[in-house]
Amino acid sequence: MASNAAVPFWRAAGMTYITYSNICANLVRNCLKEPYKAEALSREKVHFSISKWTDGKPEKATLRSDSPDE
Amino acid sequence: MLRQASRLLARAPILAARARPFSTDLPAAQSADATFTEAWAKVIPNMDPPKTPLSFMQPRPPTPSSIPSKLTVNFVLPYSSELATKEVDMVIVPATTGQMGVLPGHVATIAELKPGVLSVHEGTEVTKYFVSSGFVFIHANSFADIIAVEAVPLDQLDANLVQKGLADFTSKLSSGTTDLEKAEAQIGIDVHSALNSALTG
Numbered sequence: 001m002a003s004n005a006a007v008p009f010w011r012a013a014g015m016t017y018i019t020y021s022n023i024c025a026n027l028v029r030n031c032l033k034e035p036y037k038a039e040a041l042s043r044e045k046v047h048f049s050i051s052k053w054t055d056g057k058p059e060k061a062t063l064r065s066d067s068p069d070e
Numbered sequence: 071m072l073r074q075a076s077r078l079l080a081r082a083p084i085l086a087a088r089a090r091p092f093s094t095d096l097p098a099a100q101s102a103d104a105t106f107t108e109a110w111a112k113v114i115p116n117m118d119p120p121k122t123p124l125s126f127m128q129p130r131p132p133t134p135s136s137i138p139s140k141l142t143v144n145f146v147l148p149y150s151s152e153l154a155t156k157e158v159d160m161v162i163v164p165a166t167t168g169q170m171g172v173l174p175g176h177v178a179t180i181a182e183l184k185p186g187v188l189s190v191h192e193g194t195e196v197t198k199y200f201v202s203s204g205f206v207f208i209h210a211n212s213f214a215d216i217i218a219v220e221a222v223p224l225d226q227l228d229a230n231l232v233q234k235g236l237a238d239f240t241s242k243l244s245s246g247t248t249d250l251e252k253a254e255a256q257i258g259i260d261v262h263s264a265l266n267s268a269l270t271g
């Protein structure tokens with residue numbers, strides 16, 4: 001079994017498949033006509049809260065709502 | 071002893087060939103969880119066992135002995151199910167190895183998709199989607215599961231944005247320094263040129 005089989009260029013550059021797939025999907029969404037573009041971009045918005053934990057207790061949580069990024 | 075050895079050798083392959091079917095011919099899946107219901111009956115004989123996820127799912131149809139006349143397609147996206155067990159004549163998927171036509175009776179295949187056009191042929195009508203990337207699983211029983219991250223009908227694409235994107239990424243490729251930047255620019259060029267040929271072709 002060839003373990004050095006030809007890898008895709010994105011994996012050779014250190015990118016994972018998920019990252020590649022998300023980049024492709026974002027590019028396609030950016031090429032949509034309105035109003036489809038607005039729907040698609042709003043569908044992919046994520047909101048999440050992050051909190052660091054120390055000594056088994058969470059510190060103050062920060063609420064982030066980044067626009068979809070790879 | 072040598073005679074016995076040759077007899078044993080002659081016996082083993084015949085048994086193996088008869089008893090082991092192809093790994094792609096899957097048996098029909100069961101629709102109820104037999105071991106769970108037995109274990110439940112042993113412990114709580116008076117109550118009916120709860121339904122397990124297996125009983126909610128439709129069992130996998132067995133591989134028919136003759137090629138079916140229609141291909142059953144499931145085309146799903148993360149946010150919606152475009153086609154659900156739809157019976158069609160043929161689908162053409164944009165695999166990384168090229169446009170692949172899938173007819174009923176296609177050999178079981180797993181293919182990675184590249185950005186391109188997916189066309190579903192049913193009778194005389196053809197429905198086309200532009201797929202960003204994904205996978206297609208073709209099963210031996212003429213079921214095809216196409217999963218994509220993003221798929222849009224071609225008329226929702228804006229040609230001007232596609233051209234602009236193509237020009238942008240072509241310039242980014244020449245100005246990129248790190249491998250990662252160059253890879254991203256190359257992805258941009260691939261996707262946009264696929265979009266372009268989908269709109270013009």
